[in-house]
Amino acid sequence: MGFDEGIVNKLFRLDGKVALITGAAGGIGQALCLGLAGAGAKVALADIRQQAVEMAAEKMQRQNSIAAAFSVDLASHESVKRLVQEVIAHFGRIDILVNCAGINRREPILDVTETTFEQIVAVNLRGVYQLSQAVAPHMIRQGGGKIINIGSLTRDMGLAGVSVYGATKAGVSALTLSMAVEWAKYNIQANCIEPGFMKTELTAALWSDPEKEPWMRGRVAMERPGEPEELIGALLLFAGNASSYVTGQTWCIDGGVTAGGKHW
Numbered sequence: 341m342g343f344d345e346g347i348v349n350k351l352f353r354l355d356g357k358v359a360l361i362t363g364a365a366g367g368i369g370q371a372l373c374l375g376l377a378g379a380g381a382k383v384a385l386a387d388i389r390q391q392a393v394e395m396a397a398e399k400m401q402r403q404n405s406i407a408a409a410f411s412v413d414l415a416s417h418e419s420v421k422r423l424v425q426e427v428i429a430h431f432g433r434i435d436i437l438v439n440c441a442g443i444n445r446r447e448p449i450l451d452v453t454e455t456t457f458e459q460i461v462a463v464n465l466r467g468v469y470q471l472s473q474a475v476a477p478h479m480i481r482q483g484g485g486k487i488i489n490i491g492s493l494t495r496d497m498g499l500a501g502v503s504v505y506g507a508t509k510a511g512v513s514a515l516t517l518s519m520a521v522e523w524a525k526y527n528i529q530a531n532c533i534e535p536g537f538m539k540t541e542l543t544a545a546l547w548s549d550p551e552k553e554p555w556m557r558g559r560v561a562m563e564r565p566g567e568p569e570e571l572i573g574a575l576l577l578f579a580g581n582a583s584s585y586v587t588g589q590t591w592c593i594d595g596g597v598t599a600g601g602k603h604w
Contacts, residue, residue: 351582355380358431359579360423362414362471363441365392367540368490368568372438375572376579377405381436384427386410388441414441414467415459424474433482436579437475439468439512440490446501457504464508469515472530476523484527488578489516491534491590496598509534513590520588529587531578536594539565561596561603 344350359376363369364385377383377400385400387393390411397409408430413419427434442464445456472487479485491513494506512532519530537556539547546552547565557563574591577583592598 352576352580353380354436354576354580357381357435357579358384358427358433359436359438360384360386360427360434360475361438361440362386362412362467363490364409365389365396366440367542368535368538368571369440370396371568372440372571372575373400373407374405375569375575376436376438377403377407378572379576379580381579382406382431384408384410384431384434386412386423386427386441388413414471415462417470420467420470421474424471424478428478434475434478434485435482436486436488437472437479438488438490438575438579439471441467442490442492442505442509444502444505448501449503452504460504461508464505465511465515468512472515472519476519476526476528479528480523480526484529486579486583487516487519487523487528487530488575489513489530489532491516491532493534493536493592493594493597495534495590496592516590517588524587529578529583531583531587532590533571533574533578534590534592534594535566535571536560536592536597537565538571539567557602559597559601560594561599561601563602564595566593566595 359381364373365387373383385393385397394409397407400407410423410426412423489512492509494502495510495513516530516532571593574593
């Protein structure tokens with residue numbers, strides 16, 4: 341059998357596909373949006389920060405990408421349902437769902453209030469659950485789809501001050517398994533990307549901290565932070581035909597943290 345020169349396009353191009361991504365105004369979210377658009381997808385950018393997400397969509401439009409901004413509060417079930425209706429009305433379909441949005445508040449377990457607990461769970465876990473629940477019926481009617489959840493390294497290693505966040509991200513990984521099992525018969529593949537110590541606007545302070553920076557660097561085999569753009573390869577794998585037989589997986593993109601960290 342000869343090599344098909346179009347095989348890369350068949351596996352990874354997303355032409356004609358519509359992708360909905362939450363947390364689209366954030367550092368990781370914007371990078372993933374650009375990756376999806378670069379592969380040919382039409383992108384629905386959703387975020388609670390309306391002005392920021394509109395600016396992100398306009399930037400993509402200036403680069404000749406097909407993109408539109410939508411406002412959503414993932415803690416509100418009504419807002420989630422409205423988002424799906426608006427995206428379907430605008431684009432006609434949803435082929436790829438990327439659950440990227442997440443919030444955190446760094447506090448010791450003894451200081452976490454009920455309000456803080458509920459807020460983090462509402463966005464990071466319940467929001468992922470309910471949005472996927474609202475999108476899946478459309479994917480079923482279309483004959484399939486892709487769900488990509490964004491997890492966290494805190495599923496695999498305990499970090500002080502992020503107990504609720506870590507618990508929700510572990511829940512997202514577990515939820516991915518259930519989605520994969522229940523929706524396989526509908527040709528929906530669900531997978532999870534687990535970023536390691538990434539460098540974004542939100543983590544810039546950590547990477548410039550004289551105590552935290554060497555601690556993190558020492559746990560990364562590659563001895564450097566990850567860039568949001570380095571998540572795009574995994575995203576395109578899970579979003580395209582390349583993952584037609586891959587579902588229920590959590591893939592760590594962490595520079596070697598879970599492999600054991602820096603060699604002594």
